[in-house]
Amino acid sequence: MCDSLQLETILAQAGIRADKETGALTTPLHFSTTYQHPEFGKSTGYDYTRTKNPTRASLEKTLAAIEGADYALATSSGMSAIVLAFSVFPVGSKVLAVRDLYGGSFRWFYQAEQEGRFQFIYANSEEELQSYLTEEIDVVYIETPTNPLMVEFDLKKIAELAHAKGARVVVDNTFYSPIYQQPLKEGADLVLHSATKYLSGHNDVLAGAIMTNSLEIYEQLFYNLNTTGAVLSPFDSYLLLRGLKTLALRMERATENAQKVVAFLCTHPAVKEVLYPGTGGMISFKIKDETRIPNFLNAIQVFTFAESLGGVESLITYPTTQTHADIPAEVRHSYGLTDDLLRLSIGIEASQDLIDDLAQALEK
Numbered sequence: 001m002c003d004s005l006q007l008e009t010i011l012a013q014a015g016i017r018a019d020k021e022t023g024a025l026t027t028p029l030h031f032s033t034t035y036q037h038p039e040f041g042k043s044t045g046y047d048y049t050r051t052k053n054p055t056r057a058s059l060e061k062t063l064a065a066i067e068g069a070d071y072a073l074a075t076s077s078g079m080s081a082i083v084l085a086f087s088v089f090p091v092g093s094k095v096l097a098v099r100d101l102y103g104g105s106f107r108w109f110y111q112a113e114q115e116g117r118f119q120f121i122y123a124n125s126e127e128e129l130q131s132y133l134t135e136e137i138d139v140v141y142i143e144t145p146t147n148p149l150m151v152e153f154d155l156k157k158i159a160e161l162a163h164a165k166g167a168r169v170v171v172d173n174t175f176y177s178p179i180y181q182q183p184l185k186e187g188a189d190l191v192l193h194s195a196t197k198y199l200s201g202h203n204d205v206l207a208g209a210i211m212t213n214s215l216e217i218y219e220q221l222f223y224n225l226n227t228t229g230a231v232l233s234p235f236d237s238y239l240l241l242r243g244l245k246t247l248a249l250r251m252e253r254a255t256e257n258a259q260k261v262v263a264f265l266c267t268h269p270a271v272k273e274v275l276y277p278g279t280g281g282m283i284s285f286k287i288k289d290e291t292r293i294p295n296f297l298n299a300i301q302v303f304t305f306a307e308s309l310g311g312v313e314s315l316i317t318y319p320t321t322q323t324h325a326d327i328p329a330e331v332r333h334s335y336g337l338t339d340d341l342l343r344l345s346i347g348i349e350a351s352q353d354l355i356d357d358l359a360q361a362l363e364k
Contacts (some may be wrong), residue, residue: 007178008248010065015241018058027058029238051226055234059241063199066178066244068185069211071218073225074237078174078194079104080230081208085170085190086139087228088220091117093138096167098153099124099335100146103324105172110326124335126153133158135165143172144181148284148319148343149336150275159187174198174310179251180279184213197310198281200243201250205236250312250348254281257314257354258346264355270362272340281346282309287362290340293318295364302349302357309345314354317343 015027022028030053035046046052056074064072075081082105089095097109099122112118121137123129133140140162144153159169170190171183177198183191193199195207212218225231232240262276265285270292275284287293297305303316307323317323320339324332332338346354 007066010062011244011247014062014244015058018054027055027238027241029234030054031234049234050229050231053231053234053237055241056232056237059232059237062241062244063195063209064211066247067173067191067211068178068182069191070213071215071221072209072211073218073221074195074232074240075208075210075225076230076232077206078192078196078208079108081192081194081210082108082172084208084221084225084228084230085192085210086112086118087224088217089118089139089168092119094119094121094136095139095141096121096123096129096132096137097141098122098129098143098146098151100149100151100337101143102147102172103319103326105143106324107326125151126158129153129158130161133161133165133167137162137165137167140167140169141172142169143175145175145277145280145282147175148275148282148317148324148341150277150282150284152277155181155183155186155188163187175282176280177247177251179248184211189214190217195240196308198251199247199310200240201247201311202239202243203308203311203313205239205243207232207236207240251281253348254346255279257281257348257351258283258344260351261344261346261354261358264358268359268362283344283346284341285344286338286340287342288340290338292364293340293342296342296361299361299364300357301360302353303344303361309343311345312348314347314349315345317345319343 016025018027033049059074060072095118109120113120121132123132142153162169168189171188173183173191174194174197191211193209195209258281262274265271265274270288271285272288273286303314306315307317
């Protein structure tokens with residue numbers, strides 16, 4: 001029966017029935033760093049909390065279920081999930097990545113390339129990505145939609161082409177979450193999240209997640225995570241489980257609000273271009289006069305000028321000085337991430353309040 005449950009039910013019941021001894025409805029918090037052996041040569045399955053923790057194990061079971069995965073691991077941040085994902089690929093691997101990426105991902109990719117660990121090739125579009133996908137490529141890395149230009153990629157087609165060339169496919173599913181996209185079902189080998197964002201949903205947890213259907217990959221990931229130690233704490237695991245319960249509702253409301261905000265922005269005379277894939281809570285838009293951006297950001301009252309995304313509160317980010325500041329300006333500008341672009345993370349507030357706030361700020 002459990003295998004046939006729909007995603008909303010899995011989320012709402014995340015972590016329940018985890019404590020067979022007491023019948024506690026929610027997953028208990030297990031703070032202990034070490035666990036008693038019943039006797040010599042025997043284990044409860046838990047020995048040391050870096051390796052395995054009951055609270056984190058309950059979370060990982062849910063994370064696997066919502067992405068249609070056999071295995072999942074929770075990490076200390078979204079970036080640690082990315083680093084862990086790449087730890088299973090040999091030094092010298094050639095990586096074909098989408099050009100429009102989160103700035104932190106680019107920063108680590110650049111460092112890894114400078115250290116000689118990997119070689120990166122970047123594609124500006126799906127057509128370029130397909131043309132660059134030769135037998136020399138070992139890994140294909142995709143954000144879809146991309147951050148912050150909101151470009152979507154056909155995961156099923158790319159996965160088929162990549163596998164035909166002998167490459168693995170890694171997908172960052174942070175923006176859409178499993179509510180709107182399940183990359184493993186489209187053929188990806190690894191899917192990862194900055195769980196700080198939509199999975200948590202409340203801007204109070206720093207976490208990452210990585211899922212796969214491959215036992216071979218999972219065993220490598222588990223070994224490397226246990227070795228390096230970038231695991232998620234029990235308390236943060238508990239908070240993330242709690243946040244997951246409302247993911248479907250939050251995504252539905254964020255999408256509803258975002259579509260209304262997009263309709264407003266598309267008709268405003270101060271807005272040059274709106275970038276929105278049609279689903280989800282992430283919007284980017286370009287202002288006709290970028291010199292007005294400081295006044296605009298200083299004038300907002302309902303939105304919060306801050307980095308990050310995916311929370312119940314609506315945020316506005318200026319990628320040029322915040323999330324993508326580590327990408328050289330000439331590189332950013334070459335693929336359309338220009339200094340006139342702002343990124344919105346739409347929350348669950350009343351949509352009219354969000355529209356009114358943008359309207360008054362755009363007049364400044």
